[in-house]
Each structure stands twice: as structure tokens, then as C-alpha cells.
Amino acid sequence: xxxxxxxxxxxxxxxxxxxxxxxxxxxxxxxxxxxxxxxxxxxxxxxxxxxxxxxxxxxxxxxxxxxxxxxxxxxxxxxxxxxxxxxxxxxxxxxxxxxxxxxxxxxxxxxxxxxxxxxxxxxxxxxxxxxxxxxxxxxxxxxxxxxxxxxxxxxxxxxxxxxxxxxxxxxxxxxxxxxxxxxxxxxxxxxxxxxxxxxxxxxxxxxxxxxxxxxxxxxxxxxxxxxxxxxxxxxxxxxxxxxxxxxxxxxxxxxxxxxxxxxxxxxxxxxxxxxxxxxxxxxxxxxxxxxxxxxx
Numbered sequence: 001x002x003x004x005x006x007x008x009x010x011x012x013x014x015x016x017x018x019x020x021x022x023x024x025x026x027x028x029x030x031x032x033x034x035x036x037x038x039x040x041x042x043x044x045x046x047x048x049x050x051x052x053x054x055x056x057x058x059x060x061x062x063x064x065x066x067x068x069x070x071x072x073x074x075x076x077x078x079x080x081x082x083x084x085x086x087x088x089x090x091x092x093x094x095x096x097x098x099x100x101x102x103x104x105x106x107x108x109x110x111x112x113x114x115x116x117x118x119x120x121x122x123x124x125x126x127x128x129x130x131x132x133x134x135x136x137x138x139x140x141x142x143x144x145x146x147x148x149x150x151x152x153x154x155x156x157x158x159x160x161x162x163x164x165x166x167x168x169x170x171x172x173x174x175x176x177x178x179x180x181x182x183x184x185x186x187x188x189x190x191x192x193x194x195x196x197x198x199x200x201x202x203x204x205x206x207x208x209x210x211x212x213x214x215x216x217x218x219x220x221x222x223x224x225x226x227x228x229x230x231x232x233x234x235x236x237x238x239x240x241x242x243x244x245x246x247x248x249x250x251x252x253x254x255x256x257x258x259x260x261x262x263x264x265x266x267x268x269x270x271x272x273x274x275x276x277x278x279x280x281x282x283x284x285x286x287x288x289x290x291x292x293x294x295x296x
Contacts, residue, residue, distance in 0.1 A: 013056065014056065016055055017055045024046070024048035024052060027048060028046070030045075050113060050116050050120060051117060054117055061103065061106040061107060064099065064106060065175065071089060071284065073085065073094075073099040075098055100168060100172060103172065107168055182285060184253070185253045185256060186284075186285050186288075188232055188252060189261060189281070189286060190290075192245050193245075193287065195230050196236055196243055199238065200243065200274065202222060203265055203272060206219065207267065207271075208270060211270070213272075214238055214240075214241055215239075216238050216239070225237035225246075233248060234246050242265050245260065246259070246260045247259055255281070255282065261276065262276070262279060263275070263276055276290040
């Protein structure tokens with residue numbers, strides 16, 4: 001499900017919505033200019049335009065959920081177009097409030113657009129006369145107020161809010177479970193980085209003694225990469241001063257098994273600054289202090 005959600009690129013969806021809306025406008029203009037008697041064409045044009053709005057709202061909801069899965073919730077300033085983003089790891093309360101509000105807002109609009117589209121597609125049934133005990137006469141007329149219909153409309157709106165609330169709660173629960181899983185994976189990556197402190201020290205010592213970075217394990221008197229295995233890490237290889245860590249396919253999380261991360265050694269005078277990078281691991285599984293690329 002998450003993979004399908006991430007395929008919903010907001011930019012592509014916006015283009016699709018604009019294209020649909022343009023088609024709807026063209027059909028409406030064709031009806032108004034050439035086929036004014038063809039009411040079916042008018043309904044189709046309205047339906048296509050409503051569908052474009054629905055597609056756009058679905059894209060907005062999917063984008064909100066995707067950012068939530070990445071642990072980020074963004075809002076646009078009230079008077080400017082500047083965006084402010086809040087990370088789940090830094091400001092959790094603001095993150096959940098913003099994410100919940102956006103999910104509710106887009107979810108409500110999405111269902112309203114869907115109901116409008118269904119109402120256009122399905123002809124309405126003629127109304128029924130309400131029982132006399134639910135009606136009262138208006139002063140000086142024989143008109144009757146549709147009390148029952150108002151009550152039904154209120155019930156329908158409450159049902160709509162209930163559905164939207166359930167959808168939002170399900171989305172937030174899904175995001176929470178995904179973030180919790182990502183935290184567990186991130187801890188494994190952080191543990192792998194911490195476990196190579198000896199190898200990092202060997203590279204730094206080599207730089208101090210020789211003025212350059214080692215090319216491989218032998219130059220720093222380390223065993224072969226496969227012999228440097230530890231829990232969740234199958235081998236550690238020195239590659240031109242950097243450390244290449246490969247996660248154990250048997251013990252590491254499925255998102256890490258057999259994949260590699262890199263600790264890049266960067267010379268700064270006669271010191272080493274370590275930067276982290278990923279070769280085939282999703283960047284959201286990198287430790288928080290590694291999100292900017294630097295470990296030190």
C-alpha cells in the first residue's frame with residue numbers, strides 16, 4: 001500500500017487534474033456554443049470538471065499521507081508562500097496537529113467532491129411526503145416545512161464527519177506504525193555506525209601518521225572485510241579511507257538486509273570528519289544526526 005501511495009506524485013496528479021478540467025471546460029463550451037439542446041453533454045462536462053477536482057484532492061491527501069510517512073508535516077504561511085515543515089522527531093506535537101488537520105481538511109473535501117460526482121451520475125429519486133406529525137403549517141400559507149428532510153440532512157452530515165474522522169484516524173494510525181517501524185530500522189543503522197568506532201579510529205590514526213587516507217583494510221592493519229562482521233553487519237570494508245558497511249541478510253531488518261551504507265572520511269587539515277551516505281538504503285532510515293550528511 002505504501003509503495004502505491006508513493007507512486008502518486010503530486011505534480012503528475014496536478015497536471016492530470018488540470019487536463020481533466022480543461023477537457024470539461026471544452027465540453028461545456030461545445031455544449032453552450034453548438035449543442036444547447038444536448039443536456040447530456042452538459043452533464044458530462046460538469047462530471048468531468050468534478051472528477052478533476054476529486055483527482056486533485058486525492059493527490060493532496062496522498063501527498064499529505066506520504067509526507068507523514070516520511071515524518072514531515074508542512075504548512076504554508078498565512079500571508080506568504082513560505083513553507084514551514086515540522087519533523088516528527090523534533091516537534092512531535094506540532095507534527096501530529098498539522099498532519100491531522102490537513103488529513104481532515106483534504107479528506108472532507110475529497111468525500112464532498114465524490115458525493116457531488118455520484119449525485120451527478122445517479123439521477124435523484126423524487127421526494128416523498130413526510131408524515132403530518134412532522135410538518136407544521138407556515139403562517140398564512142399551506143406550505144409545509146420539510147422538517148424530516150432537514151433532520152435527514154443533519155444526520156447525513158454527521159455521518160459524513162464520522163466517515164472522514166474514521167479515515168483520518170486510520171491514516172494517522174498507519175503513519176504512527178510506519179514511523180515506529182522506521183525508528184526501529186534507524187536504530188539499527190545508528191548501531192551499525194557506532195559499532196565501527198575501532199575502524200574509524202584506525203583510519204584517523206593512519207591519517208595522522210602518514211598524512212593521507214588508507215586505500216583498504218590492509219593499510220590500516222585490519223582483518224578482511226568479511227572478518228569484521230558483527231551483529232546486523234556482515235562486513236566492514238575500508239575503501240579509500242571511507243568505511244563501507246554491509247548489513248547482514250540474516251539478522252538485519254528486511255529494509256536493510258544485504259544493503260550498504262557508507263561512512264565517508266573527509267580530510268580537514270590533519271583530522272577526519274565523517275559523513276554518512278546511503279547506497280541502497282532509504283534515506284529516511286538514516287539516523288537523525290545523519291540527515292544532513294554529517295556525523296561529526
